[in-house]
Amino acid sequence: xxxxxxxxxxxxxxxxxxxxxxxxxxxxxxxxxxxxxxxxxxxxxxxxxxxxxxxxxxxxxxxxxxxxxxxxxxxxxxxxxxxxxxxxxxxxxxxxxxxxxxxxxxxxxxxxxxxxxxxxxxxxxxxxxxxxxxxxxxxxx
Numbered sequence: 001x002x003x004x005x006x007x008x009x010x011x012x013x014x015x016x017x018x019x020x021x022x023x024x025x026x027x028x029x030x031x032x033x034x035x036x037x038x039x040x041x042x043x044x045x046x047x048x049x050x051x052x053x054x055x056x057x058x059x060x061x062x063x064x065x066x067x068x069x070x071x072x073x074x075x076x077x078x079x080x081x082x083x084x085x086x087x088x089x090x091x092x093x094x095x096x097x098x099x100x101x102x103x104x105x106x107x108x109x110x111x112x113x114x115x116x117x118x119x120x121x122x123x124x125x126x127x128x129x130x131x132x133x134x135x136x137x138x139x140x141x
Contacts, residue, residue: 001128005063005087005116006116006117007114008114008116009093009114010083011082011092011096011113011114012106012111012138013083013096013110014081014110016077016108016109017077017104017105017107018072018077018103018104020074020075020077020108021074022099023057023072023078023103024055026049027049029049029057030061032098032102033047033068033070034047034061034101035102036095036099036102037063037068038096038097040083040090040092040094040098041090041094042063042064042068042092045064045065046061046062047062049060050134055072055075057071058070058072063085065085065086067083068069075141095096110130113128113129114129
């Protein structure tokens with residue numbers, strides 16, 4: 001029996017200054033996420049997106065490596081983004097960067113959580129690294 005890799009990378013992102021039109025369009029977000037999965041070398045298994053009334057979208061793309069999810073507040077230009085992948089095949093950071101670009105985010109607070117770190121006593125822990133970014137809009141800062 002082969003050993004299963006428990007290490008995963010979980011990106012928790014607060015995206016601000018996003019385009020309200022994009023954040024309110026469930027079909028557009030679905031396509032952005034499907035494209036982000038390709039950019040991040042992930043295998044899509046399923047997706048579901050829901051448009052709230054009067055505003056906002058929640059959605060998830062299930063990938064073989066785990067998931068990409070979001071909840072949006074178009075009226076605030078804010079999106080709570082979550083990208084988690086197991087193993088080392090996928091590149092979740094590329095997927096995050098692609099989504100932020102498509103959302104036209106001006107700012108992002110990012111936490112990268114390395115999960116599934118095995119301890120000596122058969123327990124698991126995680127490590128967190130956090131940073132903030134002022135993002136480019138239309139090629140300009």
